[in-house]
Amino acid sequence: MKPPPPADDEATGLPGLRRWRSVYLVVAGIFLVWVVLLAVLTESYS
């Protein structure tokens, strides 16, 4: 039987991302992708 999630940490409801920590990591990863894409744009057109 699975333990209930902590009261202050509701399920994310997102497929493949059961914990909020995973959601935060994905969002931080997307931020890094934006920075890399902007760096590529800068490099390509400078």
Added chain:
Amino acid sequence: MNGLDYLVLLGVLVGIAAYGMWATRGRGDLRSYLKGGNTHWLTIGLSVMATQASAITFLSTPGQGYESGLGFVQNYFGAPLALILIAAVFLPIYRKLNVYTAYEYLGRRFDRKTRLLGAGLFLIQRGLGAGITIYAPAIVLSTVMGWRLDATIVCSGLLVVAYTVSGGSPAVNLTQKYQIGVIFIGMIAAFFVLLSKLPAGLGLGDALAVAGGFHKLEAVDFSLNPDRRYTVWSGVLGGMFLALSYFGTDQSQVQRYLSGASLRESRLGLMFNAVFKIPMQFCILLLGALVFVFYQFERPPVFFNQAAWHQAAGHGAGERLRALEADFNAAHAEKQRHVQAWLAARHAGDTAAAATERAAALAANARTEAARTGTRAVLKAADPQALTNDSDYVFVTFILGYLPHGLIGLLVAVFFAATFSSKAGELNALGSTTVVDLYRHVVRRDATDAHYVAASKWFTALWGFFAIGFALFCNLAENLIQATNIIGSIFYGVVLGLFLTAFFLRRIGGTAAFWGAVAAQALVFALYATLSISYLWYNVIGCGACMLLGAIIQALPGVARPADTPAAA
């Protein structure tokens, strides 16, 4: 603007406001009036975005892209990290304590006086900022359209006051969702019209090449040189600090995400912003950079605020201004020839010729900039009070000159929708904080829900009238974004310091936190009056001083510890 434009403009603005009032009618209890309480994460996400994105975002940011390129996007690099921290740390505490305002938490964690201090600092800062929010687009749009400034301020102000008072937080959330929808549709339409107006045969790739050739696509700068205005490092560190203050402790934002049906909805609303804030700002800046490309093939005015130019020309500076305009036009025509030759060489694969033509275009561009600088100097000499930064007028000049009728009305509606959405969030937060943290807490503690709802409506209306009055009678000669940021930076740091003390310095009690914050705010005022450092530093100084002074005062003998602090309301 013609009749069709006015029909679109009024239809969009009045339609959304009327729908917001109708859909949220009959919300009688305080909880649903102030919180909403059942809001979906997407509505929260759009509402948070709409509250932050004022008309200045859509008037000034394309101008910033036109003038300086994409580098400004780095200022938003701290936002995703701050939003993650708020979702993980701030939000669960707010929701667990079931607070209406962020300052209620200060009361629970510290004491009554600290709660009142936090609420008071917010009311001063946001109350003054609300006047600027309504004034900023009104001055630009009334200048360009030839409307009366006072009528523009009063009409737009009263409409937003009407639906914010009538429907409270649910009306604000609902209208913001549609307003941001209108904003997205308008900006996307402007983007495609802009691409269609570029010369035949000039695709997006060529447009980007031209923008890049004029250094408009330098989006990131990893330099450690502190003299650089925008770098990745200042964006991540400074931007995170600002975003933490704004999204984490400013009631106009806290109220938006506390309206979530659950912690999950609130968190996802914040994560939506963490993901989309940077690309949104990038797209607005790119639009400005592409307007710059467009004006390489169409001659722009030497000074985009044409009303100011004509006024100075009619008061004795006409000869010098027309001479500078002639210089500008000649340099622009030369630049245009070199840009076309550069593109032709690029298409032919002749890199040497392309480099030569690009260098010639850059040299001609320097001459156009020299003529613009000379024009600003003449305008300033003719009227020392004149605003010589015309970047706020770039995008609206393009819209009025080149977009089809109907779409012009939609884009002007975009500017007003952005004003309304941020203004409504501010008024809603000001009314809520006044009632919850001052009126209900200090003046009238045992009234009915209906009484507090009525009081909330009255206070929201009073703040609205105050903002309209401030916009009407205050002579805002400073740069408008800068004025907003200065007011924010003077107060934000101390308020953030209070919250960070509450969250992370558990040994500090209410008395030490309160006097630490008072001393820190006094220090910020004193430094602002005596130093000429960048105002952004006051965020850091205020926050650091608040935490440090609180810790020092706590260490003094006889100061009450947290366990000794009486339970606060």
